[in-house]
Amino acid sequence: MRTRPLKVALLGCGVVGSEVARIMTTHADDLAARIGAPVELAGVAVRRPDRVRAGIDPALITTDATALVKRGDIDVVVEVIGGIEPARSLITAAFEHGASVVSANKALLAQDGAALHAAAEEHGRDLYYEAAVAGAIPLIRPLRESLAGDKINRVMGIVNGTTNFILDKMDSSGAGYQEALDEATALGYAEADPTADVEGFDAAAKAAILAGIAFHTRVRLDDVHREGMTEVTAADFASAKAMGCTIKLLAICERAEDGASVTARVHPAMIPLTHPLASVRGAYNAVFVESDAAGQLMFYGPGAGGSPTASAVLGDLVAVCRNRLDGSTGPGESAYAALPVSPMGEVVTRYHISLDVADKPGVLAQVATVFAEHGVSIDTVRQQGRPDSDGEASLVVVTHRASDAALGGTVEALRKLDTVRGVASIMRVEGE
Amino acid sequence: MRTRPLKVALLGCGVVGSEVARIMTTHADDLAARIGAPVELAGVAVRRPDRVRAGIDPALITTDATALVKRGDIDVVVEVIGGIEPARSLITAAFEHGASVVSANKALLAQDGAALHAAAEEHGRDLYYEAAVAGAIPLIRPLRESLAGDKINRVMGIVNGTTNFILDKMDSSGAGYQEALDEATALGYAEADPTADVEGFDAAAKAAILAGIAFHTRVRLDDVHREGMTEVTAADFASAKAMGCTIKLLAICERAEDGASVTARVHPAMIPLTHPLASVRGAYNAVFVESDAAGQLMFYGPGAGGSPTASAVLGDLVAVCRNRLDGSTGPGESAYAALPVSPMGEVVTRYHISLDVADKPGVLAQVATVFAEHGVSIDTVRQQGRPDSDGEASLVVVTHRASDAALGGTVEALRKLDTVRGVASIMRVEGE
Numbered sequence: 088m089r090t091r092p093l094k095v096a097l098l099g100c101g102v103v104g105s106e107v108a109r110i111m112t113t114h115a116d117d118l119a120a121r122i123g124a125p126v127e128l129a130g131v132a133v134r135r136p137d138r139v140r141a142g143i144d145p146a147l148i149t150t151d152a153t154a155l156v157k158r159g160d161i162d163v164v165v166e167v168i169g170g171i172e173p174a175r176s177l178i179t180a181a182f183e184h185g186a187s188v189v190s191a192n193k194a195l196l197a198q199d200g201a202a203l204h205a206a207a208e209e210h211g212r213d214l215y216y217e218a219a220v221a222g223a224i225p226l227i228r229p230l231r232e233s234l235a236g237d238k239i240n241r242v243m244g245i246v247n248g249t250t251n252f253i254l255d256k257m258d259s260s261g262a263g264y265q266e267a268l269d270e271a272t273a274l275g276y277a278e279a280d281p282t283a284d285v286e287g288f289d290a291a292a293k294a295a296i297l298a299g300i301a302f303h304t305r306v307r308l309d310d311v312h313r314e315g316m317t318e319v320t321a322a323d324f325a326s327a328k329a330m331g332c333t334i335k336l337l338a339i340c341e342r343a344e345d346g347a348s349v350t351a352r353v354h355p356a357m358i359p360l361t362h363p364l365a366s367v368r369g370a371y372n373a374v375f376v377e378s379d380a381a382g383q384l385m386f387y388g389p390g391a392g393g394s395p396t397a398s399a400v401l402g403d404l405v406a407v408c409r410n411r412l413d414g415s416t417g418p419g420e421s422a423y424a425a426l427p428v429s430p431m432g433e434v435v436t437r438y439h440i441s442l443d444v445a446d447k448p449g450v451l452a453q454v455a456t457v458f459a460e461h462g463v464s465i466d467t468v469r470q471q472g473r474p475d476s477d478g479e480a481s482l483v484v485v486t487h488r489a490s491d492a493a494l495g496g497t498v499e500a501l502r503k504l505d506t507v508r509g510v511a512s513i514m515r516v517e518g519e
Numbered sequence: 520m521r522t523r524p525l526k527v528a529l530l531g532c533g534v535v536g537s538e539v540a541r542i543m544t545t546h547a548d549d550l551a552a553r554i555g556a557p558v559e560l561a562g563v564a565v566r567r568p569d570r571v572r573a574g575i576d577p578a579l580i581t582t583d584a585t586a587l588v589k590r591g592d593i594d595v596v597v598e599v600i601g602g603i604e605p606a607r608s609l610i611t612a613a614f615e616h617g618a619s620v621v622s623a624n625k626a627l628l629a630q631d632g633a634a635l636h637a638a639a640e641e642h643g644r645d646l647y648y649e650a651a652v653a654g655a656i657p658l659i660r661p662l663r664e665s666l667a668g669d670k671i672n673r674v675m676g677i678v679n680g681t682t683n684f685i686l687d688k689m690d691s692s693g694a695g696y697q698e699a700l701d702e703a704t705a706l707g708y709a710e711a712d713p714t715a716d717v718e719g720f721d722a723a724a725k726a727a728i729l730a731g732i733a734f735h736t737r738v739r740l741d742d743v744h745r746e747g748m749t750e751v752t753a754a755d756f757a758s759a760k761a762m763g764c765t766i767k768l769l770a771i772c773e774r775a776e777d778g779a780s781v782t783a784r785v786h787p788a789m790i791p792l793t794h795p796l797a798s799v800r801g802a803y804n805a806v807f808v809e810s811d812a813a814g815q816l817m818f819y820g821p822g823a824g825g826s827p828t829a830s831a832v833l834g835d836l837v838a839v840c841r842n843r844l845d846g847s848t849g850p851g852e853s854a855y856a857a858l859p860v861s862p863m864g865e866v867v868t869r870y871h872i873s874l875d876v877a878d879k880p881g882v883l884a885q886v887a888t889v890f891a892e893h894g895v896s897i898d899t900v901r902q903q904g905r906p907d908s909d910g911e912a913s914l915v916v917v918t919h920r921a922s923d924a925a926l927g928g929t930v931e932a933l934r935k936l937d938t939v940r941g942v943a944s945i946m947r948v949e950g951e
Binding site for chain 1: 815818
């Protein structure tokens with residue numbers, strides 16, 4: 088074993104960073120044995136240096152992250168600040184000054200992954216980011232390495248724990264969205280401003296990263312169709328149950344059937360209770376992968392939190408340090424396939440549509456005609472009068488597979504029918 | 520990209536080997552792009568050269584596997600023959616003649632992993648074997664690399680598809696063991712001689728490999744306690760259901776609570792229906808991992824079959840070829856922790872025991888005394904008269920956690936009681 092330590096600069100010392108520092112200390116012998124050399128925490132860049140940080144030598148604390156990454160003797164920079172800047176500039180500077188980088192920054196990777204990979208390659212350094220998607224769940228490495236000899240056709244996952252907690256709560260208790268969100272906030276699963284989670288921004292960043300790796304194609308955040316889950320209602324869950332389904336916020340990355348393009352999207356969807364993703368409870372994450380040879384795989388675990396995210400960061404740190412000692416680098420960006428990313432209109436799936444209609448003869452025929460005119464084939468229709476309403480009935484239509492554009496056209500035409508009082512909900516049906 | 524191809528020798532061309540050869544041909548461009556150089560099938564060693572092999576150039580076929588691995592121009596040997604010899608000699612010869620090795624051979628790795636790793640290291644070559652455990656499910660790489668910065672405490676999995684199919688059938692249909700086995704055989708899930716599967720030999724080999732990687736300790740097949748599942752009855756499933764459990768054949772690798780030793784075992788066990796492993800159906804495999812920082816992870820997918828196993832082999836092939844081009848090697852054996860492997864008697868878990876007892880007062884007190892004398896604490900007792908029997912009753916005891924040795928002593932003493940007519944079944948309760 089080499090005795091001269093590898094030097095690690097830690098950028099950020101919040102929930103994740105402090106766990107990384109703690110484990111580097113308490114498990115120093117194990118890490119050294121697994122790497123083949125000791126690792127030393129050489130500096131910790133923070134915004135508030137006055138905060139007490141148990142177990143970290145105060146002499147290592149600095150507010151000058153830029154100076155830290157430019158020191159020149161740093162082997163690996165661990166970036167757990169999050170956000171675009173200053174993280175992007177710091178990572179770029181790290182490469183320029185000879186360090187490899189381990190990052191947990193999904194937003195930055197989703198937006199600027201290509202440029203960062205190019206910078207890493209230019210300087211012959213590693214850029215690893217297992218922690219950026221689904222916390223502790225090994226996902227990037229299995230997709231990028233274990234399945235490197237296979238053809239991945241679909242990646243479908245629950246990649247945001249906050250929204251899964253809320254939806255699971257709604258499902259199990261019959262609570263409405265706001266009530267479930269309030270509980271998630273009280274328990275610390277949701278932030279004071281939950282927008283990034285409930286509007287699907289967080290999941291969309293992860294979808295971009297997963298799609299890029301799965302399809303060997305650059306997929307940016309802007310390429311990902313995104314719908315939040317704030318409009319999911321208790322009534323939607325009742326409809327889902329009637330179909331033997333539940334509702335999850337899914338990130339779905341798909342190769343088109345002809346193989347010539349890909350799509351990436353985030354939205355709430357019904358999935359059958361028999362699907363492995365349906366039983367993912369609470370704040371857990373899980374990602375379902377379908378490939379030509381391997382078939383159906385699923386990866387399950389905690390998708391967030393200090394310790395789980397630190398586990399992923401440290402796994403990357405060990406790998407990057409080994410490469411460093413070996414004078415090699417791991418697999419970089421693989422974007423050779425360069426498939427076009429199709430817009431949402433070309434996505435093909437099934438739909439569950441609830442309509443409020445006039446309770447009189449001929450309505451179903453009118454509605455069915457609109458579906459037929461737009462080339463959307465109906466699987467089942469359920470019609471029911473509502474005793475408490477003024478001559479209104481409910482019509483629930485489940486379609487066969489159709490494009491999002493065709494469905495959109497159908498719904499637009501339905502809204503124009505006199506007999507359709509309103510479109511109560513539209514939800515995609517996945518995983519069948 | 521390098522234009523000179525990397526040369527691959529394929530040993531074995533059965534269900535897995537033929538899929539490896541097929542994908543190497545049909546996905547040649549993708550593999551070349553991902554590796555950075557083309558890969559060429561340079562020879563295929565088979566036992567029966569006269570059999571027609573679609574898509575493989577007959578000029579590549581040879582019966583002389585030894586000559587093939589000793590050619591000197593082979594970059595990677597893919598071994599999918601199985602069994603101890605000649606696979607062991609061929610792999611050793613491959614290293615001596617400069618090749619890296621990808622193997623799917625669980626029996627050989629479990630028995631001689633240390634020696635093979637040493638040979639690989641001596642010659643500066645790679646030995647990869649993702650396909651040896653749980654088919655297509657990425658497991659070796661996540662344990663060895665993704666969790667390299669974490670401390671794994673338990674690996675508990677369904678790693679044999681045949682036995683899971685049989686147990687799932689018994690659970691869902693109420694069938695007995697023989698009936699379920701017959702169906703598995705008819706459907707091709709069980710071999711004509713199912714011994715290796717149903718007696719747990721296959722799962723034990725996988726447990727040895729998983730324990731070795733998880734605990735950085737050499738664990739050999741002989742270190743694994745093994746019990747088959749041929750004596751699981753429909754009555755056991757009824758008991759399990761009454762407890763909110765099902766029965767699975769589990770491979771369990773555990774670190775002792777004091778961290779100073781490890782155990783590995785394979786046996787049928789009850790697990791709660793709420794545990795993620797309980798819902799693993801049919802011939803699927805799944806492995807549940809618990810670690811200090813990551814928490815609970817699960818990996819799920821097809822555990823066998825030509826295509827899934829080929830997916831794992833090809834993932835390894837890509838990695839080994841990349842290393843080859845890089846002039847580096849991946850992580851080799853990590854056995855630095857060298858923890859002692861404790862015997863089964865030291866394993867601590869819970870037990871479900873069914874006793875046939877005389878239906879008269881005082882029996883429960885006698886039985887409870889025996890448990891107490893052996894230091895085994897009782898959680899629940901259920902007592903019921905059996906109208907169809909001659910003065911007999913059934914006593915079902917579920918214990919708190921106790922050592923296997925203490926439980927064994929308890930059962931021995933129970934058998935000596937006049938009032939205990941027989942011990943109908945003993946089953947461990949896991950996953951709580």
